[in-house]
Amino acid sequence: MSQPSSWPLSVDSIRFVIPRRIVEALARHPLSEQLYPLGIGYYQHARGHRMQRDRHDDYLLIYCIEGRGRIETDGRNRRIRPGDLVLLPRGHSHRYETDAREPWTIYWVHFDGPRADDFIAALEPDPQSPLIPLGIHSRLVADFEALIDARQASHNLAAFVHCANQLRQLLTHIALLRPIAKRQADDSLDLEKVHSLMQARLHEQLDVGTLAAAVSLSKYHFIKKYKALTGTTPINHFIHLKIERACHLLDVTTKGVNEVAWAVGYEDAYYFSRIFKKSMGISPTQYRRIRLGEIGYKG
Structure with a gap:
């Protein structure tokens, strides 16, 4: 090398x-x-x-x-x-x-x-x-x-x-x-840029102001355009990406729930578990038990 x-x-x-x-x-x-x-x-x-x-x-x-x-x-x-x-x-x-x-x-x-x-x-x-x-x-x-x-x-x-x-x-x-790959010269919202920043920051917190600044919009216009294009808010999508990442870590590593929470930007494992359950319908521990074959998809 x-x-x-x-x-x-x-x-x-x-x-x-x-x-x-x-x-x-x-x-x-x-x-x-x-x-x-x-x-x-x-x-x-x-x-x-x-x-x-x-x-x-x-x-x-x-x-x-x-x-x-x-x-x-x-x-x-x-x-x-x-x-x-x-x-x-x-x-x-x-x-x-x-x-x-x-x-x-x-x-x-x-x-x-x-x-x-x-x-x-x-x-x-x-x-x-x-x-x-x-x-x-x-x-x-x-x-x-x-x-x-x-x-x-x-x-x-x-x-x-x-x-x-x-x-x-x-x-x-x-x-x-x-x-x-073509550079777009219009004023439409660059979703790929926004989503790439989200992917790159999954291990930390990311506020709407930072995302809006990345595409040169005010927070108000950014949220309005984003929701019009996606049907959800940027923060909800960012949380969704974090949960996807957490599922991956629960699948392919032996990290504890505390470590997984930290890896996706949550210092409070209890709060992370609540967010995870709200998104997935089950706790991180139950999700891992499915992967280990201890319980079925339906519980």
């Missing part, structure tokens, strides 16, 4: 370098040998983040969902905006950094494998630019979040094989979105 950034992580940011022993096993495993991740991360409001690589020996994908930055490749500088993907194949020296006034929030993944070039080719990149202006897509944010979940796998090879195949899904999802 190319040298990772030495940027000091903030509290809400993640950098996960996959252990070399696991990478070597992925490179040999028949279900992952063609394409596998090397490192995965999420940097939130990454003030001061910058990186320069004169030697780049893997593949790097960066997805900017907030803020701005710039990148220099082949002697040319380009601005990076929300919704831009940055694709850096091996062998290309580069330098990138966040904007000083509007620090970016990004997902990133370093990856490798003998079929990596084929997956990149499917994205139809511009040979003159590393940028793919894809736009903000909440499902793509969820794809990156699924990759980041691999850090909970400890040294379980099966979990990392699954992660490698989630990387395939992410890249093929981008290929699916690429032909229809």
Whole structure:
């Protein structure tokens, strides 16, 4: 893997370098040998983040969902905006950094494998630019979040094989979105941007003012437009996404209810359980018992 950034992580940011022993096993495993991740991360409001690589020996994908930055490749500088993907194949020296006034929030993944070039080719990149202006897509944010979940796998090879195949899904999802990625120049509400911010902040609280500011609307007009388009309020949808995430954690981890509550932004486990039951009709403990086969879907 190319040298990772030495940027000091903030509290809400993640950098996960996959252990070399696991990478070597992925490179040999028949279900992952063609394409596998090397490192995965999420940097939130990454003030001061910058990186320069004169030697780049893997593949790097960066997805900017907030803020701005710039990148220099082949002697040319380009601005990076929300919704831009940055694709850096091996062998290309580069330098990138966040904007000083509007620090970016990004997902990133370093990856490798003998079929990596084929997956990149499917994205139809511009040979003159590393940028793919894809736009903000909440499902793509969820794809990156699924990759980041691999850090909970400890040294379980099966979990990392699954992660490698989630990387395939992410890249093929981008290929699916690429032909229809157009920047809309009208004044309609950008739901994808709003929902992507929600997905990225599931582990914390998020107020209506922040969501409204992200799409340059007052709180009143934002709530009105959002409800007209979706039939619900932005906060109700955000809670729904949190409960979906909580269900996933109850399904795939052994975290206690307190830990799950904390992971989706609730410090009070009792309050979280009330919200969960209101949404799902059963408590978090009962939900997990269904997964374990101790009770049926109907109780």
